[in-house]
Amino acid sequence: MEKLNLQTVDMVNLRINNIPCRAPAGSTILEAAHAAGIAIPTLCYLKGVNEIGACRMCVVEVKGAKSLVTACVYPIAEGMEVFTNTKRVQAARRTNLKLLLSIHDQECLSCPRSGECELQRLCREYGVDNNMAFEGEKNQYEIDASTPHLIRNNSKCILCRRCVATCEKVIRVSAIAVSQRGFKTHVGSSFDVSLGQSACINCGQCIVACPTGAITTVVETDEVWAAIDNPAKHVVIQTAPSVRATLGESFGMPIGSNVEGKMAAALRRLGFDGVYDTDFAADMTIMEEATEFMERLKTGEHLPIITSCCPGWVKYCEEFYPEFLPNLPSCKSPQQIFGALAKTYYAEKHGLDPKDIVCISVMPCTAKKFEHKREDECAAGEGIPDVDIALTTRALDNMIRRAGLLFEQMPDEEFDPALGIASGAGHLFGVTGGVMEATLRTAAETLTGKELADPVFRAVRGTDRGIKEAEYEIGGALVRVCCVSGIRNAS
């Protein structure tokens, strides 16, 4: 929308709350109102993903219309007169909230989303509390904790369907859908199997889409605190490349601030015995992957090699395209390589029993919780997982806050050495297309024996396009590469 040249687009004149405004033809009332500085409350609306007019929170009055209309889907028209905040509109929204509360468990204090819940915020804005909710039957649901990464509690679900639309349209996995009808309608997997038994790839995008506490991330900070407090345990933590670029944001710093130094200091103050950068392990992954790529280039087997350290993508491939599994590289992801090294090489060097080492990771994606729980990820022996607990950036934020550490005031410290030495290649993991670029760089340098001038292989980096293709000559061989961002582009 922002790139539209307004002179070439038909503009529509309308009045919103008696204020004359103009908006491009085809806009919805919601969009036109927003452009005119008027917010309209929504719950089910997710731009471009879920525009279904189901929750009815965004109802507005349109002069001449026989009933209220939903601003999120109703197109504007020349001369239209819209009223977004009349008594009638407010009353309708309040009744709607009272109805939604009546199917909700209303247990805000124990809810992980409390304070960030869209339903809670709207109830506060519209002066609706739990005493006003309609009384009546509630559906009884079992909590679905069958996946390592999320908890689904349908007693808090308001049936906005944002999760369903995200899974279907953004991820193209459709692990969840709407079942039953009427009052019994609920979100679940086909044939009501648990999410853990479904084709879910653990990407966690439904958690982001959920406006309430119906889908929340599995939080394992208590287990981390317990490990730190246990003198018999040696607790090491690794942070993924991208965490240093996102953690600052949750403490109110500008988006993208590099807080590597403050983060290392904070982790040390939290009581971790070793504070490491996953970058080192990322380098190892790159070396492994580049070596495997060069091998396959020689033998011609299982080409093209489909590089990926994303456990969501690996699960997607297992579920939907098992025929391509041989094309995946056999090496572990950086998180798992770090864990494997910690419980083998590192344990030996420090004279520790691998069973006494607790390996924590801080990762940007919930699929990492699934990955470290896979049965095939135990390098030090059966029952000794490479990584014990994978935290999200948000969980780390919580630990720092609970410990009373004023993050902004942390000094800049370094990661611990040994596993803390990294090249630039590992850093590249943090950017989209970075793994591909790093692998190509490493392969080219190994094949040619020359260090590369910067920048090459940049064509595959960035999120401007979902699918990027390029051709390079490396060591006399023509290599065609394709870089895919977003699971939906993989199909």
Place this chain on the structure above:
Amino acid sequence: MLYDENQAAGTVRSLEETDFFHKQTRIVLRNCGVIDPQSIEEYIARDGYAALYKALTDMTPDSVIETILTSGLRGRGGAGFPTGLKWKFASGNRGKVQKYVCCNADEGDPGAFMDRSVLEGDPHSVVEAMAIAAYAIGASKGYVYVRAEYPVAVKHLGIAIQQAKERGLLGRHIFSTDFSFDLEIKLGAGAFVCGEETALMTSIEGKRGEPHPRPPFPAVKGLFESPTILNNVETYANICPIILNGTEWFAAIGSEKSKGTKVFALGGKIKNTGLVEVPMGTTLREKDIGGGIPKGKKFKAAQTGGPSGGCIPASLIDTPIDYDNLISIGTMMGSGGLIVMDEDTCMVDIAKFFLEFTVDESCGKCTPCRVGTKRLLELLNKITEGRGTMEDLERIEELAAFIKENSLCGLGQTAPNPVLSTLRYFRDEYVEHIVNNRCPAGVCKALLTYKIDPAKCKGCTACARACPAGAIIGSVKNPHKIDTEKCVKCGGCMEKCRFDAISRD
């Protein structure tokens, strides 16, 4: 089947002599029961496919639309939207874009079965009319969405489509013209909401049958995102006679704003139940072709429009029944279900019955319908169980108004109608339930108490033997007593008592 007339005559009389049929004007049902529905020859012998021939060879698509428009035909599916106007909206860009013609045979109102009768008894009339509609708007493909619970209708329609294809009345170059049209049956799983046009099309597309907000209207963006028209079976059954007999003939039948006839499914407390086709504007009193109410009971009200409609009380029995009059008295035509209720009917219970249906049939997409109708039903339950308060009445009215105004589709928007309508005409009954804990019609069990009059009771023990709950105590030849704690209020004792000793209050 006909309760009174044939019994009184002693012998079977011809249709013309039978009041029930004699008083009807049969346009939609013209061939039902007259021809063999599995024979295209018999249909052709009754002027079948003459209207299609006339339209294709003698009329332009625009003149077909003009004819339907000026005839005044309105959609028989419930809302009464002018059929010609609907066709006109979808008529742009003929030949340039893919368009569809659909038939709504997802008849879901409890007790209504006119669409089923037409499909079972005269399937070709729908096939022919859909081809005419397709010619009018420039569509090449059609779908009949029919519920799988109608196996005979599906079978007869399938045979009709096959026969029409074999004779070149469907397919390519119909009547050697440039017009080609193909027709397919899509089976629905019997969800009431799939009678709503956007939900029906979503279902044909193979998705969960749920409505989506309009605009865009189907005439612009319907089935498979293409311009689509959807008409009901009964609407289509009117098309061929209009093409053949002309607009003036059709417009002469019916009332000022509602032309033609309407088929009603008479049901409930009436002697002759079944389908009747009468001109629009006929009053309920004139529909005495139903033969009156059995057992000499008094007429209390009639429900039109099924779960989306409302009731007509005895005081309005002389209202000419057409689209607009029904709307003005707080009900609607709907698909033509007409349920007669006598003095033994509790109007709160009736409202509850219809609301239970919509609660069950709500698709669950929007909040007002999914949660609102359920909460409304719970409030009604409070009243029929003797727990209601006068504040609940206010709550019911507020919530009903909210659901009407805020629901996504017609199902939710009309779901509160039975409640609002009974409240409008029978508010006293609601109040009686709340204030005096009494159900005047003696229907709401929680409010009933059965008593034995010791003066009348002979101690015959018939009641005690009939009681399934063992709630009647007493010895032979001594007056019996009902233990109200144990009584399940089934009324079995009252039926068995030969001495009129048991009363209900």
